[in-house]
Amino acid sequence: MGEDTDTRKINHSFLRDHSYVTEADIISTVEFNHTGELLATGDKGGRVVIFQREPESKNAPHSQGEYDVYSTFQSHEPEFDYLKSLEIEEKINKIKWLPQQNAAHSLLSTNDKTIKLWKITERDKRPEGYNLKDEEGKLKDLSTVTSLQVPVLKPMDLMVEVSPRRVFANGHTYHINSISVNSDCETYMSADDLRINLWHLAITDRSFNIVDIKPANMEDLTEVITASEFHPHHCNLFVYSSSKGSLRLCDMRAAALCDKHSKLFEEPEDPSNRSFFSEIISSVSDVKFSHSGRYMLTRDYLTVKVWDLNMEARPIETYQVHDYLRSKLCSLYENDCIFDKFECAWNGSDSVIMTGAYNNFFRMFDRNTKRDVTLEASRESSKPRAVLKPRRVCVGGKRRRDDISVDSLDFTKKILHTAWHPAENIIAIAATNNLYIFQDKVNSDMH
């Protein structure tokens, strides 16, 4: 499987037709670690591929460190739920890195039902000079051993070893949509459609339920949990979003079961924009705290919104991602695109937000200058190391030369998963089965 991972970055020009994409290769999550040195991706086939940034070489000082494959492993396997006669997908829904506490790296990966803690260690030395074994490991003929020697550590080719350290199973009846590591580095939470559980990283046979919105009668169910995250600094605070577009900030100090929110963030519906699909497009697909901890970023189907934790009544900023789709909601409902769950991301300084769209477009919004840009992640439209050209979707009226019309957007090419390096302007974009990593040129005019 190691050789397959490199295909992600190799330009297979004969594979332009997306129907040749193996479904197992579709990237389902992207996550930088806390330093940005490592980038983990999970795919539908249950594999995790970790990329490592090469240290900047002195030979080419203007070319910043690029990401190469560091390790690949099979995180989850498909399972079968015998009670319901349904398959449990091995697709990796989320990966979250643990803060690094020693030489090893650790990450949590989850599919619909099971969370696993993986430890990634490097081995670049091996002992040589055993007394009882020879180089290949075979036992020596003792009669040939005449003297004792102390084994010494000799350098070897770097070997990355990944081992599962914990398996957190059977905690969820419904599909896990989020995991989030607490700032205390001891606990983490996992959220499914109706419940949120709190786990200790070292304890796998027990978890605490902290949110439960399952109604007594399932027929009364009208709202589900869509995403959740711990506050980056306050280990007692977390937020979860719902399919009705509301955010609930909960304080774990208030009660063991945090069904009662401390703050409810909800924007009243705009009556002029009301349609049959108002509820569906208001469903929050992703929520992310800012690095500062002061703001939250949410993504619903057509917009990204920035919320101030101090103001519950409405977001402080709203950005239109692809408002031209508003008139196409019926078709998008019919082909299920309206249920696509786009993610969103902050940059390191919380000044720019990014999210994906269709046609392999992704959008960035500068909160300070209020400028926004649409870029495309595709092999055809950009050569390696070329500066990305801003794209535009025209909605009738004047059409410039390179504009794309709304009707020619490819809705099968969706960028759902994006990640931003925690400190630098490096972004990782997952476009179906391809991973694009873009770096900011110092002299570019983007940001």
Place this chain on the structure above:
Amino acid sequence: MLGKGGKRKFDEHEDGLEGKIVSPSDGPSKVSYTLQRQTIFNISLMKLYNHRPLTEPSLQKTVLINNMLRRIQEELKQEGSLRPAFPASAPPAAAADPLGSSSREAPPAFSQPAPAPCELGGAAALEACLTPASLLEDDDPDTFCTSSPAAPARLAPPALLPPEKDSFSSALDEIEELCPTSTSTEAAEADGPKGDSSSGGPGAPQRPEGLQEGGRPEDPKLMDSLPGNFEITASTGFLTDLTLDDILFADIDTSMYDFDPCTSASGTASKMSPVSADDLLKTLAPYSSQPVAPSQPFKMDLTELDHIMEVLVGS
């Protein structure tokens, strides 16, 4: 599949049916609103029933589709309660085909799509809602047109629908409240999702159920009937004065619809078992997120039904 109509282009359809909610007092817009609502209704039903997942379907998606159906149902109920006597209105829009979906089967029998010619925009649609009979006479077997213009538009089946995720009982509650002979609609519901064109016979009389209101654009009460909130209220028997049997199921074996066990709320599955176990248990399948199998209760042997009926009545 589309019948007489030409293949609809994406743009045309978008212009006709997409967009925001329009004021219901506006004639053609009201009709297009109704068309859109019916389209969405049909699509939602198809989504819930046609899905055959190997893995568990997404609960979020199911909940959102359910909410959509409930909302439309509420709207229909409110509009129905405002106007107890109403003319047959414009036929609902074709659901899947104009939207470019490939080979989707006909949507549920009780909310059949109109043939493409019926789906007229603007003034033509207004004409349609005022004279539905002329449209309904488009004799297209694929689209289950019927020639009963007096059929009331807003009828039980849409209100019967709330497709429950885990149990059938609340749907049956509403069925029971709305009409005494609920098995017809139940069967229709069962027949609907995978009803192919060959079920044009039993499907055809279901046609008027799909006819939606909207024929009175000048009714000022319609303005208020567009609900700002989509609270689900307890279902009321607002259609009890209608005789569904006569209007809807004239062409179908009515012996099936006299089954008393089918009107009771809970334990339906077990009570159904002596009657048509396979067929009706299949209809319960969607509520347990199992793959839905088409059922054709109408095709049951009449003598067999009579026999079973005797057994039930006798016991």
